[in-house]
Each structure stands twice: as C-alpha cells, then as structure tokens.
Amino acid sequence: MKDNFKSNWYPLDNAGKLYPSIMSWRVSTLFRISVTLTETVDKDILQNALSKIINRFPYFQVNLRPGLFWYYFDYTENIPKVEEEIYYPCMCLKLKKKNQFPFRVLYYNKKISVEFSHSITDGTGGIIFLQSLLKEYFKEKNIFSSEPKNDFFNYSDYPKAEEFEDSFKKHYNKNIPVPNKLPKAFHFPVNLENKGVYHIVTGIIPVRDILSISKKFNVTLTEFLIAVYFETILDYIEILKIEHPNLKLNPIVLNVPVNLRNLYNSSTLRNFFTTVTPNIDPRLSKYSFEEILAYVHNYMNYKVNRRFIDQYISKNIKSELSILNRITPLFIKNLVLPFAYSRLAEGSYTSGLSNLGKISVPKELEPYIERFEAYPPPSEGNKIKIVTISYKDNLYITFGKLTTDKNIERIFFSKLKKMGLNIKIETNDTF
Structure with missing residues (x-):
C-alpha cells in the first residue's frame, strides 16, 4: 500500500x-x-x-x-x-x-x-x-x-492507481444539473421476516432459450426481465385489489443498477455504478406486455447514456460536497441517515433488479466449476429484490427476500414457464 x-x-x-x-x-x-x-x-x-x-x-x-x-x-x-x-x-x-x-x-x-x-x-x-x-x-x-490467459490483470503486479480511484469524483461536472425527484413508490404490503433471516429463491434457466425470446421481442435480456417483473407486480396488485378494494396505489418504480466503467472508461474496483428507475403507474388502466416492453426498451435506450448519467453523478457529488454534509458530525449522521435513507431512497423504489452479466473463468478452470450465482443485499424498505448472473449455459435469477410471502417469485417464474422456458427452482425455504 x-x-x-x-x-x-x-x-x-x-x-x-x-x-x-x-x-x-x-x-x-x-x-x-x-x-x-x-x-x-x-x-x-x-x-x-x-x-x-x-x-x-x-x-x-x-x-x-x-x-x-x-x-x-x-x-x-x-x-x-x-x-x-x-x-x-x-x-x-x-x-x-x-x-x-x-x-x-x-x-x-x-x-x-x-x-x-x-x-x-x-x-x-x-x-x-x-x-x-x-x-x-x-x-x-x-x-x-502456467498462467491462464485473458486475466483481468497480472496478480504479481502492483495495484494501479486507476483501480483505487473514486471515479465519481473524477467524472463530476459541477455545471451539470441534478435529475428530477422520483414520485413516492408502491411498496409490497407484506410482513417482514424475523431479524437475521433471509430467504433466497433461484430460478435456473438455459441462457440460450431466454436470449432467444428476448431477441424475438428485439430487446436486451435486462430489458426483457424488467418487463416481466413489471407485469408480475401489476398482476400481484390485481390480486391485492380483491382482498383490499381500497388499496392505495403509487407508481411501480424499479431500481436498476448500471455499471459505469464502460461508459467512462474506468478501471476502478471501488463502487462505480448508478441506478436508473423505470416506472409504471398501475392507476393508468391495463398494460399489455408489448406496451411494457416498448416502454422499458425506450427508457433504457434513452437513460443509459452519459448525458443523463452525468446528472446522477452530479446529484450525488453535490450532496456529498454540500455545506450541511461537510459540517455535520458523524454521530449525527448515524442518527439521521437511516431515517433519510428509508424515506428518501428506499421510499422511492418498489424493488430492484440487477443483471451482473456473464461471468467467465480461464478455460483451464471450467471443468472444475459448476456454476456461479449472486444474491442481492437485503433491504427493509424493498423487501424483495432480484439479481441475475449467467455462467456458460445457464442464467441464474435470484430473489432475495425479507418476507415469507411467495407470490412475487411464483408469478414471475410462472410467466417465464408459460413462454416455454424450462426452469429449475432452488431455495433455502419451501417453495
């Protein structure tokens, strides 16, 4: 060091x-x-x-x-x-x-x-x-x-400065305006599990098959999964309406992380991501799946570019550099930030969906590795989240939940099965 x-x-x-x-x-x-x-x-x-x-x-x-x-x-x-x-x-x-x-x-x-x-x-x-x-x-x-080929770097080398940098600050432009505030989001009306318990449900799908369906709709895999998740939550709301006719609704807002390294040519191994927030309002009548797909595709094409990502970086850095943040002692931040995070951050999202993409290893190691999978960080405000990752022939879609409610993942995987996909379900709970 x-x-x-x-x-x-x-x-x-x-x-x-x-x-x-x-x-x-x-x-x-x-x-x-x-x-x-x-x-x-x-x-x-x-x-x-x-x-x-x-x-x-x-x-x-x-x-x-x-x-x-x-x-x-x-x-x-x-x-x-x-x-x-x-x-x-x-x-x-x-x-x-x-x-x-x-x-x-x-x-x-x-x-x-x-x-x-x-x-x-x-x-x-x-x-x-x-x-x-x-x-x-x-x-x-x-x-x-011998050393396997195509490594990210040579592990005998010294760490490079760019691996250590705070890329947010490097690419911050104080003249860029911050994005508009999000509306208050719909939240799943489900009970929290006991502290220390985290339920995991993973669906294993042949990646070639789900990519084929995405291609038929002319969307990316991430866009396809976002659309299926939106439709899942809309169907879940229809079930809730039967039990709760006066159910109060807000827009469904998904938190979708975007890796910024390619956009900004960054090699940092610290955090360098932001989130985009596609949203659909369930109060605006019915949506067909094709309508949802078209919206998600257009939204992601529109938002995932430097013009708009610069705004999110600007917002976060300006908040960090504000006089209030700079002069407020840490013990006060520890008291205030959990409440602010719950109301202003998690309160703006219904759930999250993150696609970590395709993971690879040197060819020499493939015979010794069966699979990879990823789990999202638990969240009290967003009780259910999704993370996906693919390795070789399979896509692994994992729900992380702080609730025993099983409706969301059941609806989600049922939709994929109806599209002809073979799915193997694994869980640390009964399904």
Missing part, C-alpha cells in the same frame, strides 16, 4: 459513504457472489489462496474507522480468514468492529462465497475478486502450471 499510495487510509467513495451509517440486521448492505465447484472446498488451500491475493487488493485489505465527519478505511497488515458458512446469506457483518474487514470469504461443501459490503465495492469489484481467488485456489491445487 505504501509503495503505491500517498497514505495508508482513504475516504469512502461517493456511493459507499452512506452504507456504514445505515447498516443494521435487516439492512446489512452485503451482497454475495458464489461459485460452486465440482468437488468439496479445501479450507486450507482456500486460506492460502486468500492470503496470497489479498496484497493485490490493498483497497480491500482495510478496516472501517470513524472520523469526525465521515467514516474512512484504514489499511491493515492483517490477513482475512476464511469462514465456514453457518448462517443465512448476506446477514449482518459487524463492519464497525475492530479489525473487521468489509468483506468475508465463506465456504460450505462445494461452494465458495464472497460477501462484500457496498461501502467498499460493487458487483463488478466483487466478481473480479472472486475470479482472482479462484485462479489462485486452483493454482495452489496444481491444476495448471
């Missing part, structure tokens, strides 16, 4: 600053990326692999520390320890505890999982870390003798 950076501490990036103050049992801020191997995980080899690669990621080899106005990350020479998984996924990480890393590496039978707090990185950073860990793990097992 000292060889490459000016100091052994650094501030949280613009997206990460909020998370330590809002963390709780139900809002853990933890997302997960998992890999299932073809054989049982060797704990000792996994620990050796982690110990060897962590120095290549000094921006992750840190502990959270409280400052006067904001939290910051402090570099540590300590090495994280792998842990056997025994709890529900993505549950509370005591990030503020002394010597606690902002991530953890878990193993169970054939599965290796990394869980990162969003305070330190996003899905792209998490995937690259897991890919690196896998490479070193199999190298320790003598699966290959």
